[in-house]
Amino acid sequence: MLTVRAPATSANLGSGFDVFGVALGTPADVIRVERAPETRITVTGAGSQYIPEDPDQNTVGAVADALDAPAHIKIDKGIRPSSGLGSSAASAAGAAVALNALYDRGLSREELVPIAAKGEAIVSGEAHADNVAPSILGGFTIVTDDGVTQVDTSISVVACLPETTVSTRDARGVVPGSASLDDVVTTVGNASTLTVGMTRDDPDLVGRGMNDSIVTPQRTALIDGYDRVHEAALEAGATGVTVSGAGPGVLAVCHDRDQNAIAGAMIDAFDSVDIESRAYQTHVSEGARLYPDRS
Ligand SMILES: Nc1ncnc2c1ncn2[C@@H]1O[C@H](COP(=O)(O)OP(=O)(O)O)[C@@H](O)[C@H]1O
Numbered sequence: 001m002l003t004v005r006a007p008a009t010s011a012n013l014g015s016g017f018d019v020f021g022v023a024l025g026t027p028a029d030v031i032r033v034e035r036a037p038e039t040r041i042t043v044t045g046a047g048s049q050y051i052p053e054d055p056d057q058n059t060v061g062a063v064a065d066a067l068d069a070p071a072h073i074k075i076d077k078g079i080r081p082s083s084g085l086g087s088s089a090a091s092a093a094g095a096a097v098a099l100n101a102l103y104d105r106g107l108s109r110e111e112l113v114p115i116a117a118k119g120e121a122i123v124s125g126e127a128h129a130d131n132v133a134p135s136i137l138g139g140f141t142i143v144t145d146d147g148v149t150q151v152d153t154s155i156s157v158v159a160c161l162p163e164t165t166v167s168t169r170d171a172r173g174v175v176p177g178s179a180s181l182d183d184v185v186t187t188v189g190n191a192s193t194l195t196v197g198m199t200r201d202d203p204d205l206v207g208r209g210m211n212d213s214i215v216t217p218q219r220t221a222l223i224d225g226y227d228r229v230h231e232a233a234l235e236a237g238a239t240g241v242t243v244s245g246a247g248p249g250v251l252a253v254c255h256d257r258d259q260n261a262i263a264g265a266m267i268d269a270f271d272s273v274d275i276e277s278r279a280y281q282t283h284v285s286e287g288a289r290l291y292p293d294r295s
C-alpha cells in the first residue's frame with residue numbers, strides 16, 4: 001500500500017489560460033493504492049457523492065490504464081469537485097505518482113504530467129495539463145505543447161470557494177474561439193509580468209500580471225457575486241484577483257500580512273449575495289508527496 005497527498009491547484013491565473021497553474025498548500029486529496037488484478041476505486045470525503053467510482057468515469061481510472069497499473073485505489077477527497085481548485089486533476093496527479101512508484105515504472109515527474117492529463121480528458125473533454133502539472137511538480141508551472149517549465153515560489157494566496165458549482169466542461173463552452181490582436185498583445189504582456197513576479201516571489205508583479213480580457217470576462221458571468229468579491233478582495237489589499245481555474249472559486253494573490261483581511265472580505269462579499277463560502281489562506285506550495293510503504 002502506498003499513500004500520496006496531492007495538492008489542490010489554481011489554473012490560468014487570468015492571463016495564462018490553459019498554460020499557468022500553481023500548487024496550493026491546502027486543501028489536498030489523499031490517494032492510497034494497492035496492487036490488484038483489476039482497478040477498483042472507492043471515494044470518500046468532500047463531494048464524494050458526486051464522484052463516480054466506475055474506472056471509466058473517474059480520472060484515476062484513466063491513469064491506471066495509461067500506466068498499465070491495475071490497483072485498488074482509495075481516494076479521500078479534501079478538494080470539493082467543480083469548485084475551480086483542480087479536484088479531478090489532484091486525484092489524477094496523486095494516482096500517477098502513486099502507481100508509478102507501486103509498479104516501479106521509473107517515470108520522472110515531468111513524464112507523469114501527460115499521463116495524469118489523460119484523466120482530465122474524461123471530465124472536461126480535453127487533456128489540459130495546467131492543473132495536473134502543478135499538482136505533480138509543485139510551485140508555479142507553465143504548460144505548453146513543448147513541455148512543462150516549473151518555478152519554485154511561495155507566493156501568498158487566498159482561494160475563496162462559494163457553495164455553488166461550475167463544471168469545467170460547461171465553463172470551457174463559453175471560451176471565445178478567437179481574440180483581437182490588441183487583446184493578445186495585452187495578455188502576453190500581463191503573462192510575462194506575472195512570470196517574472198513568480199521567479200522573484202513578488203506578489204505585486206504577480207497581481208499586476210493577472211488581468212485578462214479574453215477568457216475571464218466570459219467566465220465571471222457564470223459566478224454569482226463575482227464582481228463584489230473581486231472588488232472586496234482588492235480593497236482589502238489583494239494585489240490581483242481572478243477566477244480560479246474554471247470557477248466558481250476566486251483566487252486572490254497578496255502579501256502575507258493581508259491574507260486574513262482578504263479572506264474575511266471575500267466571504268462577506270459572497271454573503272452579501274446570499275452565497276455561503278469558505279476561504280483557504282495558503283501559499284503556493286510543494287507538489288504531490290509520496291509517503292513510504294508502512295505495511
Ligand atoms: N477523482 C475525481 N475527483 C473529482 N472529480 C472527479 C474525479 N473523477 C471524476 N470526477 C468528475 O469530474 C467533475 C469535476 O471536475 P471539473 O468539472 O473539472 O472540476 P474540478 O475543477 O473540481 O476538477 C465532476 O463531475 C466529478 O464527478
Ligand SMILES: N[C@@H](CCOP(=O)(O)O)C(=O)O
Nearest residue numbers: 011018084085086168245246
Ligand atoms: N484551464 C482550465 C482549468 C480548469 O481548472 P478547474 O480547476 O476548474 O478544473 C480551464 O480554464 O478550463
